[in-house]
Amino acid sequence: MPNVPKIRLLLVDDHPVLRAGLANVLNYEPGITVVAEADDGASAIALWRTLRPDVMLLDLSMAGMDGIETLERLRAEFPDARVLMLTSSEAPEDVRHALKAGAGGYVTKNVRRAELVAAIREVCAGARVIGESVARQLAAGEESGAVSRRELEVLGLVRQGFTNADIGRLLGISERTAKAHVGALLCKLQAADRAEAVARGFERGLLKV
Amino acid sequence: MPNVPKIRLLLVDDHPVLRAGLANVLNYEPGITVVAEADDGASAIALWRTLRPDVMLLDLSMAGMDGIETLERLRAEFPDARVLMLTSSEAPEDVRHALKAGAGGYVTKNVRRAELVAAIREVCAGARVIGESVARQLAAGEESGAVSRRELEVLGLVRQGFTNADIGRLLGISERTAKAHVGALLCKLQAADRAEAVARGFERGLLKV
DNA sequence: CGCGCTATTGTCCGATCGGCCAATAGACCC
DNA sequence: GGGTCTATTGGCCGATCGGACAATAGCGCG
Structure with missing residues (x-):
């Protein structure tokens, strides 16, 4: 039935429970396979090197190397890596940083399952996706000037x-x-x-x- | 094989993805059944009323009624309700509030699966469980006086x-x-x-x- | 090569802050 | 019943703040 290859996804988050759960949910989704999981930035990049997945689902807040730094290093090595940020923070500054560092998308952890899956697909296709609540926050922050x-x-x-x-x-x-x-x-x-x-x-x- | 009845658990968190995942993980656990899920405090209490589960797994940060308020209202109605807080925050104040409001335990979302399951069991048994990293933060906060x-x-x-x-x-x-x-x-x-x-x-x- | 933005520095001044002294009344605990 | 803690108020004073006015230099953009 599936005439398109499955999306191979690397899951990076330092919450074991969420990771396990998310992997479960995503694996149920036809067209997506979680090929590996990582709980910190260093192993995430190492896994990317060996597995070359299609997309990374990356948490912002992690012990040690944080999400932004992980993203920067990954993109330095693989400039066309697709990364979807999945985080709890709606802070405009976080969003801005993530997008500047080359994130292909940014959604918060309170998205519905269907939205998350759709976002993953869009990022893989090369699109830029921003959660709507995130986008609203971002717009609010933009009105007053940027802090140097x-x-x-x-x-x-x-x-x-x-x-x-x-x-x-x-x-x-x-x-x-x-x-x-x-x-x-x-x-x-x-x-x-x-x-x-x-x-x-x-x-x-x-x-x- | 199981000569003890399963623990009937009510899962409350406003992150659909985490909830789905967590339910999956916990249902795999022998001895635990997730009897229902809620994404806000009001429905959590309503579900408790009708289902009378053994324990609630409750997130602190939720839209509308937050975790603390939910906990207080639940305990007002069911003083012996067992509740395990599962949250991202290690802030001493949050922990203190939760415990004062009658939480049976407090663990952060970065616990390993086994620890979470153990904590659930202990809370059901009536014990007080505090994640170790949480306990450390708490001790640090205690040294200087409490804010009125x-x-x-x-x-x-x-x-x-x-x-x-x-x-x-x-x-x-x-x-x-x-x-x-x-x-x-x-x-x-x-x-x-x-x-x-x-x-x-x-x-x-x-x-x- | 100007235009705009950031970083830098200056002076003057009224408003505000934070530390010092000390004191009273109510609440709660032992 | 006495002790502890919190909330309340007063005056005094040097340190600090934030606003206003003005100026120079470097950087990127068109």
Whole structure:
């Protein structure tokens, strides 16, 4: 009956239970075969090398090498590797990073089974698929300007309770410049003070717990 | 062969894929039967009422009624209901809340299958089980004092960028008192300023994204 | 080769913060 | 009944913050 070859899928997630369950579900699906599972980035890439599957289903949050780094390294070695991110986070920043790193799609773990399967198929076909709730979050984040690398660095220090003078010293710049970065952050994150800026940082996924 | 009755389990999680997978895994386990699944708190309680299972496997983060509220309502109606929390969060505050609300156990989603099954059995037997990584986090949080309800309220306002004077007005107390609460927060969270306090709030699970 | 954006630095100033002193009232536990 | 904890309030003060105004240099894009 199947005149098209099955999609060979590599499943990467550090939750054994979810992995086992997902493998089960996907294997039931005609047209998809889970050829291997990995619980961290290094073994995921190693498995890709030997098995050369059609697509990787990749979790963002993993111990050791995280999803983004795994994705970057994989794409550096295999630039045409198809990867669908499957994660719990809807943070715009995570989505942006994943897509920039070459993800073929991004869906959250609360998708229905049918949607997930459809997304896998589309990614294999070379399309870009974004979960709709994800897309909405992404759009919300886009309206206000992007935070620059330097500003993100500063935000990380603000988070740790450093004063502008401290930040200046730590980054080898003047207090005034640190102040300017903080000011830019307040504006871009639409925050009234540094406390709110930190909160917005977490909300947007710029900062991680 | 089985001379003991099977454990009748109610599975509650808002991730369809994980739920399907988990049901599959658990049903393979001799001695456990997944009698029903729910994707939100209300239907979870309704199902408990009609089915009276032996144990509920409950996710913390759900749309609408969250895991804690579900747990509280369930225990209010069925004080001897056995519930095992299965979640992604290791935040001490979440664990504490869950245990206070009457959870029989708390494990994170990255447990191995065997541990999960063991935990289910233990909870059914009336024991308290805490995942080891969870327990470690919990111990770390305990060293510094607990944050009071009022302080948590203030932290929520600090997060939104309100000044001490604002907070006083919003809570109907003097600015000076708001200041005292913020001061207590800085001390208990070991933060240098309100920005760090907010960060610590997120890290500890006092604040949610 | 301009245009825009980021990074950098400066000064001035009022508003806000956080630490210090001390005190009272209610709730809960032993 | 006494001790502990939380919530509440006051004044004082130096440190810090955030806004406003202004300026230079480097980078990528068209």
